[in-house]
Amino acid sequence: MLLLKAPAGRHDAGFTLVEIAIALLVIMLLAGGAISALRAQTAYTRISQTREQLREAREALLSYAVTNQALPCVAATSDGNAAPQPCPTSKGFLPWRTLGLPSADVWGQPLRYAASPGMAGSAGFGFATLGTLKVLSGGANIDANASGAGTYGAIAFAVWSIGEDAVDASANDLGATPQIDNTTVVAAVAGSDDVLEWVSRYALFGRMTTAGRPLPLSSYSSSSSSAGP
Numbered sequence: 001m002l003l004l005k006a007p008a009g010r011h012d013a014g015f016t017l018v019e020i021a022i023a024l025l026v027i028m029l030l031a032g033g034a035i036s037a038l039r040a041q042t043a044y045t046r047i048s049q050t051r052e053q054l055r056e057a058r059e060a061l062l063s064y065a066v067t068n069q070a071l072p073c074v075a076a077t078s079d080g081n082a083a084p085q086p087c088p089t090s091k092g093f094l095p096w097r098t099l100g101l102p103s104a105d106v107w108g109q110p111l112r113y114a115a116s117p118g119m120a121g122s123a124g125f126g127f128a129t130l131g132t133l134k135v136l137s138g139g140a141n142i143d144a145n146a147s148g149a150g151t152y153g154a155i156a157f158a159v160w161s162i163g164e165d166a167v168d169a170s171a172n173d174l175g176a177t178p179q180i181d182n183t184t185v186v187a188a189v190a191g192s193d194d195v196l197e198w199v200s201r202y203a204l205f206g207r208m209t210t211a212g213r214p215l216p217l218s219s220y221s222s223s224s225s226s227a228g229p
Helices: 017-068 201-210
Strands: 091-093 112-115 134-137 155-161 184-188 195-200
Touching (some): 017 155, 017 201, 155 201
Parallel strands (some): 134 184
Antiparallel strands (some): 091 112, 112 155, 155 195
């Protein structure tokens, strides 16, 4: 039998274990990068969708104010129904059912909502009505008067998502510094993924005036200011 001998200097065809290990490592690195990029893109998309949902909620609240001469009371529970007047609280759940909005954000959590007491419930505010909400960013009130004389009273309402972690940074915490009470919401704080949007009283009054709902120069009723702090 004639045996053929491979030419000297040539190796058997195939990959060595080292080559296979390197190839697998490259594949793992590429897959890990693709997964990280996909997660980042998914997070970005969800945040963008949440911001759009908050804008829709803002517009629904402004439209409600135009129609009813006042903002709706907050919903005491996630059932989406605005609490009856006078508003029992200033901060709680968005009355999504009352406003005709979806019941939850992209993470399946109901949106939160806070309204200045003098602007929610029964109609009774005017151009002189000040907002009483505080919006904290990094612990500082964004509505604070630079002179230290107090606040501008500019914030009419805020609406927010508690994010993927489902932890509400604006939940009442009187032990916090500064304290988070029933008229305080948190726009930004370390470790929180909440997404919040607030609207000034100037935007609220401007929308009502543009829609032909003129407001008096001062409050003509105190009924809407009876909401709890």
